[in-house]
Amino acid sequence: MRHLIDWQSLSRVIWNAAVERALDYYEHAGEWTDTARGRSIGLMFFNSSLRTRTSMELAAAQLGAYSTVLTPGQETWRFAFEEGAVMDGQEAEHIREAIGVLSRYYDALGVRLFASLKSFNKDRDERLIRTIASASSVPIINLESAFYHPCQALADAAVIRRQLGDPRGKKFVLAWTYHPKALPMAVPNSAVLMAARSGMNVTVARPDDYALDYGIMQMARSYGAQVEETDNREQAFDGADIVYAKAWSGPLVYSDPEHEAARRESLRDWCITTEWMQKTREARFMHCLPVRRNVVVEDDVLDGPGAIHLEQAEFRLHAQKAILEYVWGL
Numbered sequence: 236m237r238h239l240i241d242w243q244s245l246s247r248v249i250w251n252a253a254v255e256r257a258l259d260y261y262e263h264a265g266e267w268t269d270t271a272r273g274r275s276i277g278l279m280f281f282n283s284s285l286r287t288r289t290s291m292e293l294a295a296a297q298l299g300a301y302s303t304v305l306t307p308g309q310e311t312w313r314f315a316f317e318e319g320a321v322m323d324g325q326e327a328e329h330i331r332e333a334i335g336v337l338s339r340y341y342d343a344l345g346v347r348l349f350a351s352l353k354s355f356n357k358d359r360d361e362r363l364i365r366t367i368a369s370a371s372s373v374p375i376i377n378l379e380s381a382f383y384h385p386c387q388a389l390a391d392a393a394v395i396r397r398q399l400g401d402p403r404g405k406k407f408v409l410a411w412t413y414h415p416k417a418l419p420m421a422v423p424n425s426a427v428l429m430a431a432r433s434g435m436n437v438t439v440a441r442p443d444d445y446a447l448d449y450g451i452m453q454m455a456r457s458y459g460a461q462v463e464e465t466d467n468r469e470q471a472f473d474g475a476d477i478v479y480a481k482a483w484s485g486p487l488v489y490s491d492p493e494h495e496a497a498r499r500e501s502l503r504d505w506c507i508t509t510e511w512m513q514k515t516r517e518a519r520f521m522h523c524l525p526v527r528r529n530v531v532v533e534d535d536v537l538d539g540p541g542a543i544h545l546e547q548a549e550f551r552l553h554a555q556k557a558i559l560e561y562v563w564g565l
C-alpha cells in the first residue's frame with residue numbers, strides 16, 4: 236500500500252518523479268481532469284490548517300475526486316489512541332475503529348496530527364500516525380505529523396527547482412526564528428531533508444539549545460550533502476541562495492518547558508530583517524506559512540522582491556496532485 240508518511244522511506248526515483256509531476260502541474264495550473272474520477276479521500280485535521288486543507292481539497296476536486304474534511308472531536312467522537320486503553324473517560328471511540336471504518340468508505344485518508352511536545356520518543360517515532368497507518372486498509376497521507384510534513388517538503392523542492400533551476404551545490408539556509416509559542420519540528424526536519432536530497436549545501440542557523448535531532452542531521456548527510464549547524468548568523472547567511480525561516484522549539488521543550496520558554500524569550504532578535512538578507516547572494520526568502528509579521532520576519536523582507544512564500548504556498552496545490560497520483564498509482 237502506498238502510504239506517504241515521510242519521503243525518506245521512499246526511493247529517490249519516487250521523490251524525483253513527484254517533484255517533476257508537481258512542476259508539470261504548475262505548468263498546467265487551473266486545469267481540471269478526470270484522472271481520479273470515482274475516487275474519494277477523507278481528510279482528518281486534528282489541528283488547524285489553511286493551506287494544507289484547501290490545497291488538498293482543491294487538488295482532489297481538480298483531479299475529479301471527492302473529498303470530505305473532518306475535525307476530530309468537533310464533528311466526530313473523541314478518539315482514544317493508546318493500545319489497551321480502558322475507555323471510561325471522554326473518548327467515545329478508539330482510533331482503530333475510526334480508521335477501520337473510514338478506510339472502508341474512502342480510497343485514501345489524509346491526517347494532520349501535530350507533535351505532543353511532551354514525549355520526545357513518541358514524537359520522533361511518529362507513534363500516532365503509524366498507529367493510524369496500521370489501522371488503515373487504504374493509503375494514509377501525512378498532512379503534518381509529529382516529525383514530518385512531506386506535503387510541504389514536496390512543494391518546497393518543486394518551487395526551489397522553478398526558482399533556481401538545478402539546485403545542486405546551492406546554499407540553503409534554514410534560519411531559526413523567535414516565535415512566542417513553542418512550535419514542533421516537522422517543517423524544519425522535512426526542509427533539511429528536502430534540501431539535502433535536492434543536492435543543496437545545507438546550513439542550519441540556530442541558537443544553542445535549538446539543535447535539530449541528531450538522527451535528522453545524519454539522515455540529511457546520508458544523501459551526500461554538506462550539512463552543518465551554527466549559531467553564527469553572519470557565517471550562515473553569507474552567500475545563501477535560499478533563506479528558509481522557521482521557528483521551532485528545541486529538545487529543551489520536552490525536558491524543561493519553562494526553561495525553554497524563558498530561553499526563547501531571550502532570543503527575540505532572531506528575526507529575519509533586510510540587513511540579514513543583504514548578507515546573502517540575493518537569496519530567495521521562504522516560509523511555509525502561517526508567518527507572524529515583524530516577529531518572525533520584517534515586512535520589508537516579506538514584501539520585497541526576494542520573497543517567494545506565496546509561490547511556495549501555490550505549489551502546495553501542485554504538490555498535492557502529485558501526491559494523490561502517487562498514493563493512488565494513477
Ligand code: CP
Nearest residue numbers: 284285286287523524
Ligand atoms: N504550511 C502549512 O502546512 O500551512 P497550514 O498549516 O495552513 O496548512
